[in-house]
Amino acid sequence: APTWALIPLLVIATLATVIASQAVISGVFSLTRQAVRLGYLPPMRIIYTSDQESGQIYIPVVNWLLFAAVLIVIISFKHSSNLASAYGIVVTGTMLLSSILLSIVAVKNWGWPRALGGLMLLVMLCIDVPLFGANLIKLATGGWLPVALGLTILLIMLTWKTERSRLIRRLRDNQEGLSALIESLEKAPPKRVPGTAVFMERTPHAVPLVLLHNLKHNKVLHERVVLLTIVTT
Numbered sequence: 001a002p003t004w005a006l007i008p009l010l011v012i013a014t015l016a017t018v019i020a021s022q023a024v025i026s027g028v029f030s031l032t033r034q035a036v037r038l039g040y041l042p043p044m045r046i047i048y049t050s051d052q053e054s055g056q057i058y059i060p061v062v063n064w065l066l067f068a069a070v071l072i073v074i075i076s077f078k079h080s081s082n083l084a085s086a087y088g089i090v091v092t093g094t095m096l097l098s099s100i101l102l103s104i105v106a107v108k109n110w111g112w113p114r115a116l117g118g119l120m121l122l123v124m125l126c127i128d129v130p131l132f133g134a135n136l137i138k139l140a141t142g143g144w145l146p147v148a149l150g151l152t153i154l155l156i157m158l159t160w161k162t163e164r165s166r167l168i169r170r171l172r173d174n175q176e177g178l179s180a181l182i183e184s185l186e187k188a189p190p191k192r193v194p195g196t197a198v199f200m201e202r203t204p205h206a207v208p209l210v211l212l213h214n215l216k217h218n219k220v221l222h223e224r225v226v227l228l229t230i231v232t233t
Contacts, residue, residue, distance in 0.1 A: 024066075025063070025066065028062055028066060029057050029058065029059050029062060029063075030055065032044065032059055032062050033046055033057060033059070035157060039160075039161055039164060039165075040157040040158075041156075041157060041160060042160060044059055044062070045059070045060060045061065046058075046059055047059070047060070069149075073145070077142065084138075084142070085135075085138035085141045085142035085143040086138075086142045086145045086146050088135040088143065089132075089135050089136075089138065089143040089147065090146045092128065092131040092132040092134075093135075093146065093150075095127075095128045095131065095132070096129065096132045099121060099124035099125060100121065102120075102121075102124075103117045103118070103120055103121035103124075106120065171209060172203075172206070177205070177207065178205050178206065178207050178227075181207050181212075189221075190215060190219055190220055190221045191219060191220045191221070192221055192222070192223050193220045193221070193222055193223070194222075195222050195223060195224070196223070196224040196225075196226065197211075197214075197221075197222035197224070197225050197226070198226045198228055199211045199225065199226070199228065200228050200229070200230070201227055201228070201229050202229065204231075207227075208227060211225070211227075
């Protein structure tokens with residue numbers, strides 16, 4: 001670029017970086033919230049920054065983790081040109097996964113015929129697979145970074161999901177049903193305290209573990225107890 005264009009190009013590049021970084025941050029916040037809701041990540045503090053838009057959120061832990069990750073990458077690679085290999089893997093890998101997921105959504109959620117969904121996937125794979133394969137040769141020169149990062153996050157999510165499900169099953173096996181709880185409360189009623197308590201439970205007609213812990217440790221029960229189960233379709 002000519003000398004006179006360096007400053008304008010620098011300003012444009014800086015603005016583009018800010019816009020792209022904001023998109024990445026917002027996307028990571030949204031994906032993290034969905035992962036928490038699906039049980040793939042532990043509960044986190046989520047701050048809703050808007051009274052009208054539920055998607056405008058801020059997750060402090062994720063924000064600081066992103067900050068630390070960016071610093072580590074900058075210190076490790078030193079120059080942006082060294083990130084070219086990692087960038088190629090990220091872009092083509094995202095294209096490939098997006099094509100596969102889009103075809104699945106089209107068939108399962110949008111009601112497309114399997115043949116049409118498969119044809120769409122085949123067309124997109126004809127473009128995505130060669131591009132992704134061409135970037136695989138860059139694994140040793142920096143392309144390993146997004147692969148390692150993705151596998152690490154996947155391992156964390158699968159570990160949390162699996163062990164959490166195992167713990168819940170173990171607790172459920174030793175948990176009495178709702179009718180048995182009501183019968184035991186009628187035989188030995190605990191001390192009642194004023195107010196209304198709402199206990200959320202994923203499984204209908206099951207007793208929330210929080211309610212059992214409250215009875216066990218506090219020895220009290222509110223005057224009105226609501227067991228809330230939200231079913232989404």
